[in-house]
Amino acid sequence: MKRKTVVSIFLLLVWLTVACSSGDGGGGGNGALPSLPQLLSPTRTILTTLTPTFRWTSNFATSYDFYLGQIPVPPKVSSPSAPQYTPASNLEPGRLYYWRVVGKNALGDSPSSVTSYFVTPEANPPGPALQIRDAVVTPNTQFFVTVKGWNLTGVMGIELTLEYNESELELVNIGGNYENTFQPMGPMSGSLLIGVVRPGSVTVTMSLIQDPVDIPNNEILRVTFRSKNGSYPAKITIENTSSIIAKVGNNLITIDFDKSDQGHFLIGS
Numbered sequence: 001m002k003r004k005t006v007v008s009i010f011l012l013l014v015w016l017t018v019a020c021s022s023g024d025g026g027g028g029g030n031g032a033l034p035s036l037p038q039l040l041s042p043t044r045t046i047l048t049t050l051t052p053t054f055r056w057t058s059n060f061a062t063s064y065d066f067y068l069g070q071i072p073v074p075p076k077v078s079s080p081s082a083p084q085y086t087p088a089s090n091l092e093p094g095r096l097y098y099w100r101v102v103g104k105n106a107l108g109d110s111p112s113s114v115t116s117y118f119v120t121p122e123a124n125p126p127g128p129a130l131q132i133r134d135a136v137v138t139p140n141t142q143f144f145v146t147v148k149g150w151n152l153t154g155v156m157g158i159e160l161t162l163e164y165n166e167s168e169l170e171l172v173n174i175g176g177n178y179e180n181t182f183q184p185m186g187p188m189s190g191s192l193l194i195g196v197v198r199p200g201s202v203t204v205t206m207s208l209i210q211d212p213v214d215i216p217n218n219e220i221l222r223v224t225f226r227s228k229n230g231s232y233p234a235k236i237t238i239e240n241t242s243s244i245i246a247k248v249g250n251n252l253i254t255i256d257f258d259k260s261d262q263g264h265f266l267i268g269s
Helices: 002-021
Strands: 038-041 054-057 063-069 076-078 096-105 116-119 129-132 135-137 142-164 169-171 182-184 192-198 201-207 213-227 232-238 243-248 251-254 262-267
Touching: 038 096, 054 063, 116 262, 129 232, 135 142, 142 262, 182 192, 201 213
Parallel strands: 135 262
Antiparallel strands: 038 054, 063 076, 063 096, 096 116, 129 142, 142 201, 142 213, 142 232, 142 243, 169 213, 182 213, 192 201, 232 262, 243 251
């Protein structure tokens, strides 16, 4: 009986030694799967660099799958061994990016982290352009959507159509019939303004009655919106039919300009 007890104790000690040694060095994660990764940065922000360093934490992980892209389900782009990643080349300027992480070790994979998002800084356009300024906005809050003009000369009038998703943003009716919802700014502040509101879009026409103006890099319009509840990215786009009239000599002409910019609004507390 005594011999049997000694053998049992010996086998128990062997088992404990093997179990403890399997977690040494982090390879086995102390006998546990990696914990759910917690994303640290960047999250729901507008960056000031095109080469951000992504950081996160996950207990027991020895490597990671890192996902990054401009779609809500981003592709895997790297498998770093440390809980951080810096892109080898610049991200695209003025774009909304999504990212997430999965922790890994010898026992398997963690659940995926939440998918977070951020916006890269805008680049100064090389030619005539309109841009919508990106912003971080708290939920259920009234805020300005700001439109800037770049590299525009001899401007007499601007017809701008903005499109948005009504489930994300609400155009605010200020003053009745939206008369104070739109504010011409900067070089266009003396213009006559007409706003036409339709479901999911608004067309603003600004016409100058004095001399033409140059708009090298100026705010030209503010439109009042309200965010909805929740945490989500929203966007406003410039519709392709938007136009700018400029005076060249004694002639009025329609000028070509870049309409590709999207305004990104990161809603959340």
